[in-house]
Amino acid sequence: MDNCSVASVIATPASLALGANTVTWTATDGSGKTQTASQIVTVTDNVKPTITAPANVNVTTNTACTATGVVLGTPATADNCSVANVTNDHPSTTYPLGSTTVIWTVTDGSGNTQTAIQIVTVTDNVKPTISCPGNLTPNVGIGTCTASVATSSPTTADNCTVTKLTWTLTGATTGASA
Template identity: 60%
Template sequence: VASTTNDAPGVFPIGDTTVTWTVTDSSGNTATCTQTVTVTDNIDPTISCPATVNINVDAGLCTASSVALGTPTTSDNCAVASTTNDAPGVFPLGDTTVTWTVTDSSGNTATCTQTVTVTDNIDPTISCPATVNVNVDAGLCTASSVALGTPTTSDNCAVASTTNDAPGVFPIGDTTVTWTVTDSSGNTATCTQTVTVTDNIDPTISCPATVNVNVDAGLCTASSVALGTPTTGDNCAVASVTNDAPGVFPIGDTTVTWTVTDSSGNTATCTQTVTVSDNIDPTISCPATVNVNVDAGL
């Protein structure tokens, strides 16, 4: 054997390379054989995911579509064959993890994850019940157990709760009740309802006793008559007590009407009699003595 040679390259490419060996003897005769050198790429590609995406729901919906995810950064020692992700066509509310996969020309892979956060920024809607008109409870100046009704609510996702600030007992007059609807994302909306409580209960009045007085000295009338004070009451409050007594009472019986008015304008009346008596004797002065003669013949 004079020599043995091969045609191997200095650098072998990925895959199979056939190396031919040649042996030559001292007379110049040759023989060959082949050898395969297989170079395998065992190095995974690299991938860096796009940043987290924050997006609002689509108008009127509880999902987001057409989300721009961005593009991951990839590389490989040989060549990147493909880059894919498992993103859904429509993203639900909240966080969704998107997995990106890069594959090189040898089938090696690498992955990274990206978060897509969908936020519900749409407030729910609420329409309050109608105004409620109620009377006070018997004997009271307030109303309890008032039936407010139910507001109409809706949301693009879901209504979580509906509350109001109504008191347990409503005072007389107008009370504004604020209703609040909250959706599953904590967005809120409010509306107001009026509750009007009316006092429909008349006050009460009991008149003073009958008054008996004499006429004023030298007169046929009586003035400065002490009528006394009526007894009044109301479930809320008495606003005024009046009477129609004259300044001067004539002789005989006079009916005095007392009127009580409460703070809501409800009224009640009673009557009292004032009797004026004439206890002054009349006066008389006789004519002078009369001197007369008998009639003729009598």
């Protein structure tokens, strides 16, 4: 308290950095006399960083029914202070058939985090193969005009799996699929 008027009060520094800062206050009266006092001001960053995941990825399978060498791209990140780390939860470049969700996480220097999602879709574009057993020419039995025929199954293969095998009987009046 001054018995004259206070001419100015100045705080230094005027701009504070992240973390603990010592602020020195200087009061000057009309006679030019000064007095200082200090205080600690701790600036914290509670603002989350931002992240935009790379575009979704669409790839096809290889002979092992997976996609390898998948390139995810790089997310766009920003922060009001500093970005410390960017990670995702799928460290491999191999992806299975179907859709995989990749979660990207950005962490700033103060430990604030934000996430974004990218989808990797792997489709099978390889047709299965099929090899039928040889043609059959059965003879009808005496006194009948029909033949009972047992055929073997065809051989099938695919880079993924053959999920369904059907057949159609043509040129006959009866038949069944097993």
